Structures are given as structure tokens and as C-alpha cells.
Amino acid sequence: MDKLYGANNQDNTQENIILDAARKVFMRKGFDGARMQEIANEAGINKALLHYYFRSKEQLFQNIFRQSFRNLWPTIEPELVREKIDVRLLIKAVISGYVDILEKMPYLPNFVIGEINRDPEKVAGLIKEAAIKPDLLITAIKKAMDDGLIIKMDPREMLIYLIGLCVFPVVTRPLLGQLLYKNSDDYQKFIANRKETLYNFFSRAVGIKN
Amino acid sequence: MDKLYGANNQDNTQENIILDAARKVFMRKGFDGARMQEIANEAGINKALLHYYFRSKEQLFQNIFRQSFRNLWPTIEPELVREKIDVRLLIKAVISGYVDILEKMPYLPNFVIGEINRDPEKVAGLIKEAAIKPDLLITAIKKAMDDGLIIKMDPREMLIYLIGLCVFPVVTRPLLGQLLYKNSDDYQKFIANRKETLYNFFSRAVGIKN
DNA sequence: TCTATATTTGACCAAACGGTTAAACTAATA
DNA sequence: TATTAGTTTAACCGTTTGGTCAAATATAGA
Numbered sequence: 001m002d003k004l005y006g007a008n009n010q011d012n013t014q015e016n017i018i019l020d021a022a023r024k025v026f027m028r029k030g031f032d033g034a035r036m037q038e039i040a041n042e043a044g045i046n047k048a049l050l051h052y053y054f055r056s057k058e059q060l061f062q063n064i065f066r067q068s069f070r071n072l073w074p075t076i077e078p079e080l081v082r083e084k085i086d087v088r089l090l091i092k093a094v095i096s097g098y099v100d101i102l103e104k105m106p107y108l109p110n111f112v113i114g115e116i117n118r119d120p121e122k123v124a125g126l127i128k129e130a131a132i133k134p135d136l137l138i139t140a141i142k143k144a145m146d147d148g149l150i151i152k153m154d155p156r157e158m159l160i161y162l163i164g165l166c167v168f169p170v171v172t173r174p175l176l177g178q179l180l181y182k183n184s185d186d187y188q189k190f191i192a193n194r195k196e197t198l199y200n201f202f203s204r205a206v207g208i209k210n
Numbered sequence: 211m212d213k214l215y216g217a218n219n220q221d222n223t224q225e226n227i228i229l230d231a232a233r234k235v236f237m238r239k240g241f242d243g244a245r246m247q248e249i250a251n252e253a254g255i256n257k258a259l260l261h262y263y264f265r266s267k268e269q270l271f272q273n274i275f276r277q278s279f280r281n282l283w284p285t286i287e288p289e290l291v292r293e294k295i296d297v298r299l300l301i302k303a304v305i306s307g308y309v310d311i312l313e314k315m316p317y318l319p320n321f322v323i324g325e326i327n328r329d330p331e332k333v334a335g336l337i338k339e340a341a342i343k344p345d346l347l348i349t350a351i352k353k354a355m356d357d358g359l360i361i362k363m364d365p366r367e368m369l370i371y372l373i374g375l376c377v378f379p380v381v382t383r384p385l386l387g388q389l390l391y392k393n394s395d396d397y398q399k400f401i402a403n404r405k406e407t408l409y410n411f412f413s414r415a416v417g418i419k420n
Numbered sequence: 421t422c423t424a425t426a427t428t429t430g431a432c433c434a435a436a437c438g439g440t441t442a443a444a445c446t447a448a449t450a
Numbered sequence: 451t452a453t454t455a456g457t458t459t460a461a462c463c464g465t466t467t468g469g470t471c472a473a474a475t476a477t478a479g480a
Contacts, residue, residue, distance in 0.1 A: 049458060114324060197364075
């Protein structure tokens, strides 16, 4: 049921047990920090079996990474292939998609950010491979600007800000809990209402009249 | 001259040569990815000397981390101790401080984000130790809300968004270069004008009338 | 110069790492 | 039951890692 979001629980093959374990460890520790032995323990199997199914650490990692990345292209695409694109709906779809997926995989951004710095070309390759097309988003935003629906600025910059607003609170979450949201109920509220507040915040920034 | 921003070049003691080398390597590779040998090579000295001056990898790392963190509290404080705080100036100071410091230390956020996940309590401890007081910012923002100068929302959320907008483009920089800013001149322009665009963007979002 | 102290080095170590291998186990088929 | 192919394991390997140490070198004071 949750397969799209990274848990392969339903199909209890050995491969999927390993992938689930590897995902947990890689997300917690990053590539360099992760240990094959720890992944094996997490999966409850012998370490050699990891190499039997996925030749090397690098290949196991790439498997996780590929899978995770496909999940970062959320419910956005449907909004992009309409014949009449509605910017407001598009923005809402981006926010909603990111917020949902980040709630289920809060470690994903750190993972991705770590990899962006380890090997940016590889990450770019995986994005293209996952059929994620930021250009579609850019042109849609540009069109809305030309139509006078939103304020004019570099559409790429606008997209970065939109995604950044979705992702950043999750990336810094452990710190926020200790510095700003000492009462954990507050943080829960913040997260729960984020779709709405964020859309309001962003739509004011880009000059959407509601 | 650059000491505040992390380069200890002026004081050419062996300690500082090591610290400069270590900073480079740690920022590039993260804690787990960094190798003591690589740091020694970068500093042009014997590896054992690292342990002579800084007992262990962990201690060397903490030194860098402490130092770096102090630098993340930029030109903001002066704006906070005025008797009449001007929100617009405050926001400009935050943006300006972050943009400046990130231009000189673009690897810092990845470094910090990595550590936030490795050991959030330690990071929180270092922030307090560096006399960084987010509470001051929060109350200043809250005051501006009560005075009707900016839109009402959770001031903590607003602060997170502000910092996120500054930091996120830098965190994803290597990827942006490959996906959105294939022409590197474009990226330069984006970065160069960022203080202005970002302030305009943010001030619209929070409802500042200019 | 002699001496004592601080600095620097090459050689070394135990532990941890990713990865391999041969043998053992399991299950299906004939 | 005998055979075969796929799966799982304990033991092992070569390399790399952070860290140590005794010896060598530089430095400074008497």
C-alpha cells in the first residue's frame, strides 16, 4: 500500500527486505557513514548476502537512490499536462506533493543533499532518468508571468524558492525541535498546517490575487 | 582580514594551517568522508602532527564546527540591539548577512545540515555556546506583527522560511548548475542579485509595504 | 656549546572496512 | 532418492582507517 513511498513491505522478497533495511541505514548515516554490516543486521541476514543480491555497496546505494528520487516527483505532473494550466493549482500541487512525501520520508532531503555534493552529475543523471522534467514547470511558470497572473522574475529562481520553502523545514527539523519548537505539539501544528500557510505565504510573495 | 569568515591566513601558526586545511576537507567530504591523511596532505604536513595538535579526528572536527558556527551568526545582532528595531532593516540584515557569508563559505550549510542529523543535540549546544539567540529574532518579529507592520503568522515559521530562502539555493547549488542554470553566467547573475530579489520576494510574502 | 624542551617525522599497529569464497543448506524436479 | 540450481552462511582476505610511538630535528635558554 505504501510502495510508492519507499516501503516495499508488501512484496516480502529478500531483495525488498534488504532494500528497506538499506534505505533506513543510508538515510540515517549517509553513504560514507553507512556500514554494510549494519544494513545486514537491520535486515537480519548475513552480510555476504548483500553482495549476493547487489554486487557492491555502491550498487545497493544507487538502487535506493534511484527509487527515492522517483518518489520526489510527486503529484505535480498531472497538473502539468492539463490543456489549461492553472498556476494556483500547480503551486498547490507542488506544495501538497512535497509536504506529503516529506512527511513519509523526512530523511530523504538530507540524503539527496548529501549526494548532490558527493556527486552532482550522478544526481542530475538520476533525475533525468526518473523522467523528472523541471523545464515543464519552468515554462508553465513563465507562461503565468506573461499572462500577468504572477509577478515577473526569473522563473527558475521562483521554483527554487518554492521547493526550498517546502524542504528546508524538514532538513533542519531535528535542530528546530531543540531551538524553536521546544514544545513538540507546536511543531506538530506547524507541520499539520504547513500546506495552507505555505501556500498563502508563497502566493503573496508571487502576487497571486485570491 | 578574512578571519571572521573562516580563513586564519593571517596568523600562520601551525594550528591555523591545520585548521584551514581541515575546514576545506571536512566541508568537501563531511565528517565520515574526510580522511586524516587528506587533511595532512592539504596542510602539507605529516599526519601524526594532526594528532599532536588536536588529539583526535573528532576534536579537530569540533574545532572547525565551533568556529564555523560562530560565523553563521552574521551582521544581524547589531540590528537587534537598536532601541527602535526596524523590521525592514532587520530582514535586510539577515538576508545580507547570510548571502555574504554563504558566498564565502558555500559548503557550510551542507556541513551543518549533515551534522544536524548526525548529532542534533551537539549542534544545538554549539549554537547556544556561540551566543546565538534566535529568541531575540523571534520576539522582534512578533513585535512587528503586533504593530501591524507585517502579516500575522507563527513568527518561528516566518524565520525558518527567511533563512531557508537564503540557504536552500546554496545547498542545492551543484545540482542547479546542471539542471536549471546550464549557462553559468545566469547562475552568477542569480547570485549577484539575490539580496535584492530575495528581499522583494520575502517582503511581499510578509506584507511589508514599501 | 650543552641541555632541555617543543616540534616533526617515518614506521608501525589494531580495528574496521568492503568484498570474496568454499562449503552448507534448502527446495524443487525427475 | 539422487541431482541440480538457487540461497545462505562462517570464515577469511587485502586494504584503509584513525591513532601511536620512538627516534630525529629544530629551537631556545644557560
